Amino acid sequence: MSRKVLVLNADYSALSICTVPKAFLLVYLDKAELVSDSPKGMLRTVDKSYPLPSVIRLNHYVSLPFKGVMLSRQNVFRRDGNKCVYCGSHEDLTLDHVVPKSRGGKTNWDNLVTACRRCNSRKGDLTPEEVGFTLPRKPYKPSFIMFLRDFAGSIEENWLPFLGTKERA
Structure with a gap:
């Protein structure tokens, strides 16, 4: 059931x-x-x-x-519809820091998005704008x-x- x-x-x-x-x-x-x-x-x-x-x-x-939503890999995937925010793929999903950790990016709801391995590797240590990626919406913490x-x-x-x-x- x-x-x-x-x-x-x-x-x-x-x-x-x-x-x-x-x-x-x-x-x-x-x-x-x-x-x-x-x-x-x-x-x-x-x-x-x-x-x-x-x-x-x-x-x-x-x-x-x-009474909040815990930050976890699966919850970020759910928030982003279980697809890469850059290309829409449902395969090989990973977490991506919008502002890379090496540039001071934090691991929080406002800086994490779902990305496929290919897009995440392509983005590397850059911001989405520097690679030519656009975010469909700003990452947010769901209530x-x-x-x-x-x-x-x-x-x-x-x-x-x-x-x-x-x-x-």
């Missing part, structure tokens, strides 16, 4: 995404309540049917000291809600009220 379920905190703020079995277990054990079910099916046992969860809300508030909304794969229509509008910050 590859469907995903939006998990809300007790105050209805988006907290995370989990699998259907995990969400069902939380609801079944009364640790969460079903906010919205999916019209695309039911969970069936031998003698019972249960609604397929789409959005659940935890019964107790969970305090998260850090937690933006990450859930835009990079978690397909989302269901009934998630949108909890994830805000489609506009990027």
Whole structure:
């Protein structure tokens, strides 16, 4: 079962995404309540049917000291659509520092982009402008809600009220 379920905190703020079995277990054990079910099916046992969860809300508030998107290779790839920002290739992806580290470039969201090995080698120790590359958009740090909304794969229509509008910050 590859469907995903939006998990809300007790105050209805988006907290995370989990699998259907995990969400069902939380609801079944009364640790969460079903906010919205999916019209695309039911969970069936031998003698019972249960609604397929789409959005659940935890019964107790969970305090998260850090609610941001962690900088990782896979998260940068997700932000950039799993393709090279310079040529659009999906093959041999690597991370590229827009301002090279040898020139004082930092390893952060605003300086890392996804690049294929060929473009990364061609760019080398230069800036994109010096090589003739153009960035389609400036690298940015996605917000937690933006990450859930835009990079978690397909989302269901009934998630949108909890994830805000489609506009990027």
